[in-house]
Amino acid sequence: MPIRSPYPDVEIPDASLFDFLFTGFGERAGAPALIDGASGASITFAELEGMVEKIAAGLAERGIGAGDVVALFAPNSPHWVAVFHGVLRANAVVTSVNSLYTPGELAHQLSDSGAKLVFTVSPFLDRATAAAAEVGLPAEAIVVLDDAEGHPSLRDLLAGTAEPPAQTVSGADTAVLPYSSGTTGRAKGVILTHRNLVANLCQIAAMGDVEADTKILAVLPFFHIYGMTVMMNQGLHRRATVVTMPRFDLPEFLRVISEYRVGRVYIAPPVAVALAKHPIVDQYDLSCIDVIFSGAAPLDAELGHAVAKRLGCTVLQGYGMTELSPVSHCMPDDRPDLDLNSCGFAIPNVVSKLVDPETGAELGPGGRGELWVKGPNVMSGYLNNPEATAITLDEEGFLHTGDVATVTEDGVFTIVDRVKELIKYKGYQVPPAELEALLLTHDQIADVAVIGVRDADGEEVPKAFVVRRENGTDLTADEVMAFVAQRIAPHKKVRVVEFIDQIPKSASGKILRKDLRAREAAAS
Template identity: 40%
Template sequence: MASSVVKNSQFLTRLFVRQPNVFPQAFSNRLIHKTAGVGQVSASNIVTSNDHVDPITGVTIPEFIWSNLHKWEDAPAFECGVSGRKYTHGMINKLSRSFGAALKQHGLKRHDVVCLLLPNVPEYPIATLGAWEASLVVSPINPVYTPAEIAKQVNGSQSKVIIALSQFVPTVREVQKLSSSLKSIIVIGDAVDGCHSFSEMVKVNSQGVEFARGSQFDTTDELALLPYSSGTTGPPKGVMLSHSNIASNLFQMTRPGYVETNFFEKGDEQDRFIGILPFFHSFGFTVVMAKTLYQGAFTRTLPKFEPPTFIKALREHKPKCVHLVPPLIAFMANSPDVTKNEFVSIRAIMGGAAPIGEALITRLLEKAGKYFFFQEGYGMTEMSPVSHILPGYTKNTKIGSTGVILPGTQCKIVDPSTGAALGANQRGEICVKGPQNMKGYFKNDKATAETIDSEGWLHTGDIGLFDEGECFWIVDRMKELIKVKGLQVAPSELEDMLRTHPDVADVAVIGIPDERAGELPRAYIVRKKETLSENEVKEFIAEKVSDHKKLAGGVEFLPAIPKAASGKILRRELKALYLSKS
């Protein structure tokens, strides 16, 4: 890979040409900041943020992200934690425009879908913004997926191009056999016969090319990002996020008093992040990668979690804010290799993607031997992804809370049985309304209607409550989803696979608690033949799925799967059965 991907910034510097600031002045005038405040509860028990913002409209995501590029275009933006190759913000801007021009020359048209099969590498934002400049739609894919899993997303999104590392090409070749829409492969790394070279495409002259402009279309409707999520239930579905969705969510979360990160101003020290959360996941994509560019921060990317590399990044890069999911928080709290020295530069740790728990957070705070703010957030891919954030003024007095709603957002707690909105300290389903809410699921009106009601409320499937200070707390989950290291596993997907085994009569999959992973998938099976073994079931699944979907939680055989009269699996009974034996 290092032979064809830039090892340093020399050739990029030769390419760099200052780009004019095309960001509309009308929008710049709206950048008026206030301090985070609590919301207000209406007589109908709807919590509304006191910090009002309008949805960001009339600009594309690149136009929005580059609005303040002139302030930090020469500052570093992304550095590879393995090879050391580095790009400045100005280079990311220049190269993404060149890549966008090359994609247009390639014959791709507005609304065509481009899949990214990449780990966290500095080229990820170049490929993403280049696709957006060319009016294309980006669909990120987990690079550890099997060819069958990748093909399912490629076919579902009708993607025409995959951008991948050169070492992933054999996998993509297998995907091509399973897909009729996939036409081209663009490789980052060593040249591969029959594939287009990313390093050559970013040399294309972008002068005079007509790029996407928010003034040309309705940005609230223009599809930009198509990640796949299981939502509240069922197999993964394409989540339609518009330019306005992503831009609005970035604007909401970066208002002062919300996320504990800062815009880079002259005379200030640049914020530094560790890019360990996968960019194919909405948390890593928006809250780390996109926010790096929007706020002028500097991120060291790590393609995968390896303790020595992660600890080295903490020591050398000295991050101000670290974005983590529960397994990484547990590693920092429990590993003897992480000492007080690794916390010296840290001003805040931001956690999300799955419930963290007060005990683990407290252990981490105690280990640091100094004050830093632990900031938990809440959201889902369908909300671009953030709806709640714990504000800094709480100063670790509300550990375990996911905080207040973001500016421009409304939230209510609904009784699942009656649909009535509940008051403070009453448990119910969390429902959210705001400019960050998705357009819907791609070509799946039924799933969209089951998630977003006629009044525009997005039903999260999570059970929570808000206290007298309008801080929200997650207490349970209605949805069947399993979260393994922050990654989604849909029980129905595994159940459908297991039902194809000739010796499986019936099956149910649940998530069981695990200290390191958060949850692990566990299968309960009714056998057709008594000879069917746990190992046979595990191997049957293992060859079909990526690691986080494997049945690491075990397999148990039952005479019957507990079900309601409607035929719905009673997963709570299975969880109670497991806990009674553990």
């Protein structure tokens, strides 16, 4: 049965993202919109708008216009934000690129999206130039945010005197083409319109207490939709100050929070592990933190409560995916009493279903099925991939998330696993996420991932890849298996353990199970 959000629908203006975010800064015009956490350099809202207009004008002079795609391949910085909105202001489309991509992966995205220009930074030039050459883009099509000989720069665009073009885009036009993480197959371009992005900002505004005096930490990458919408654009929408970091480094992360007195920190679960367990955390004054919000992967409640207790803050969790712009469910700021294993309620304007993946039957409270989501934040489809679009987006407009969820009578949703990642042990379903959450409570385990592998009899069994903590160097495989066996049903027991140095993860913090499966295949 369809389950509507318990929150009333919000009005969604028919506007471009630029018009929605950059209209009427008022008394916030001279306030810092963005602060570079490393250097302390700041850009006010008025200065940012001026930069965006200049960039749009410079792009128009270079022939970039309506429907053209521009790639943004760089780490987080205030300039990333200016270029992103400059491209949209020029009536063009941004395709945001994972800053860890190899030349081959970047070339695929440039080719698939049809990008005509690439913005990058000089440390990434070797990869950017190799990828551009592979797809036939000339050197002058690579623009650097800093400076590099032989390439136009952001400084050149900002020095121009031309006027920006007239705005021609509407809410129905494509705004961004982020690429899905590729944890199940090759990355696909996700078509998100201006209306999708505007809608999601209006929807999440009803759930959180983000105001003009809020400082938001943006350490998760802007190229990922979580960073793009929830940190970068929410900051602009709510006239809050966004403090940027180019990458996650725990001491620097803690320093930036402490020094800039950041009140709202968005993380992925691996950061929660560090905040709960690492001794260095006690060396910093983190009393400024009001809310830590976790997304991108399920957060275990025990881990979340450990962070909340250690830091004296509220820990919340949400759910989303690139195809949802990205948020569809979250715990509101005023409901910290909700089960922290849950991802809270559906946000305004969202209708959900739980569907049995084997029978197709719609389930109600108490059922366990694939989560389907419908709302104004749902993507238009996958770029150049009608087959994948048809599989994921049905005729009624419901997006089939591939995630298994439950829901209570009160409308509180909990993600329990991925449809395609469930391990089938002797006919029983074993959720890897449940085992991972349990193992992370072991005081000698720093990180863990679980996948299904075949045993000598061809049966699929759970295998745990375990990263020991520094004080856990003597931890054995038998001890790990015994820890699980004492706390869980027999069919869910971990039956194979391998100790590794690091769990492979995407930039947003999702476990790259495909890499672990490839490792397993290579070893067999």
